[in-house]
Amino acid sequence: MAKKFLYLNRKAPYGTVYALESLEVVLIAAAFEQEVSLAFLDDGVYQIAKGQTPKAVGMKNFSPTYNALGDYGITKLYVERESLVERGLTEDDLMPIVYEDEDDDYTEKPSVQVISRTEMAKIMAEQDVTFSF
């Protein structure tokens, strides 16, 4: 039986390598046919912010990869509302990441779900395996 895997992303996309290497784990994990979700909280919400231009500081912009997650069957990206609010961000500041629902004539649907801290705690509690980055 498939296990529920949650990848918790808590750190900003640049400044440390955690976000990039977390994404590398997620892409590998997709091949294992487990139930994969991602969560973005604390500074981790910046990982899926629009308009990333890190080239000036010599970093590769890896944010387009999040748009490809749907093709890997990863369609649940939870974002904690409180983390957005604490940083003066709204859902409009996030990339419009979508997936094609194969059970619904390949209609494009949003992968990002903004949820409350309480709901996030509930989702964490439901997991079999949680990796925190």
Add this chain to the structure above:
Amino acid sequence: MKYTIMVNEGPYQHQSSDSALQFVRAALEKGHEIFRVFFYHDGVNNGTRLAVPPKDDRMLQKEWSELAEKHGLDLVICIAAAQRRGLMDASEAKRQGLNADNIASGFRISGLGQLIDGGIESDRTIVFGD
């Protein structure tokens, strides 16, 4: 219980390697099984054989190697993280055309699939990081 352990920080700069080592020892003493220890991020630096800490300090890399030998632990270093940070075993060094390797005994280099596999196969997966 069967555990997979993930170590995400290098030795000395962070305590997570110490904590993981202590957890693994305690779990083994209580009769639990350590299915795998997976080293990721700077955690791969726990697997160098070239560390020479001061004599009055603990020797983390050596302690991992000794524990692995004593209990037959599977210590896996992520290849992608290792390549970024210059951790090499003999065959990888050869493949990359490099003239040295530095992996400590008891460690092996493999892919991220080993981490996911550990999560699937174990009752609990514990991350030691920051």
